Amino acid sequence: QVQLVESGGGLVKPGGSLRLSCAASGFTFSDYYMSWIRQAPGKGLEWVSYISSSGSTIYYADSVKGRFTISRDNAKNSLYLQMNSLRAEDTAVYYCARDLYADYCSGGSCYSRFDPWGQGTLVTVSS
Amino acid sequence: DIQMTQSPSSLSASVGDRVTITCRASQSISSYLNWYQQKPGKAPKLLIYAASSLQSGVPSRFSGSGSGTDFTLTISSLQPEDFATYYCQQSYSPFTFGPGTKVDIK
Secondary structure (H helix, E strand, O other): OOEEEEEOOEEEOOOOOEEEEEEEEOOOHHHOEEEEEEEOOOOOEEEEEEEOOOOOOEEEOOOOOOOEEEEEEOOOOEEEEEEOOOOHHHOEEEEEEEEOHHHOEEOOEEOOOEEEEOOOEEEEEOO | OOOEEEEOOEEEEOOOOOEEEEEEEOOOOOOOEEEEEEOOOOOOEEEEEOOOEEOOOOOOOEEEEEEOOEEEEEEOOOOHHHOOEEEEEEOOOOOEEOOOEEEEEO
């Protein structure tokens, strides 16, 4: 079945770096756009970054622009998030999610939606 | 950036109740609106996409409506497994989530 499994979370000091990974299975990974979304403890969801199927188009939330880098390896069915210059406010559960962008199009427009999501990996930034 | 608001922020309801949650965008987003359900300690689950399309496998008691700036998620008859937090999300440019609506037991 379709599955996403994140890894790489942990405790890191402010200013430090961490690389998250997301292993995909059960679908043709190279056909799909992917995103990272995070959720601070007790808070709502915040979209972090998006990458197109080929990796040619990338977007970031303003809150992480210049510090985080999204990438993918379609040969390894894997998505990555390199996080540098980490701050306390980056503390969150980080989810990867598949974007079903091209699965539903109507009137010349295609509609992004995230499904499924991984189980999440916790990143804690603290001294 | 497009901002999303939801109302109410929380509500208490009983099994069998009809529940309506509203989501508003700061500018027109056409029908680029999705709804997710999240239970404690779990990843969000897609319920509704493109404002009114039911995701495969989601019970028909869930429905969505709206376009432009105002959207609604309706649960026609609340079931015990529906107590959760619900988020709207715009996918017009690029992505923003609403703050969430927590549905708990009255």
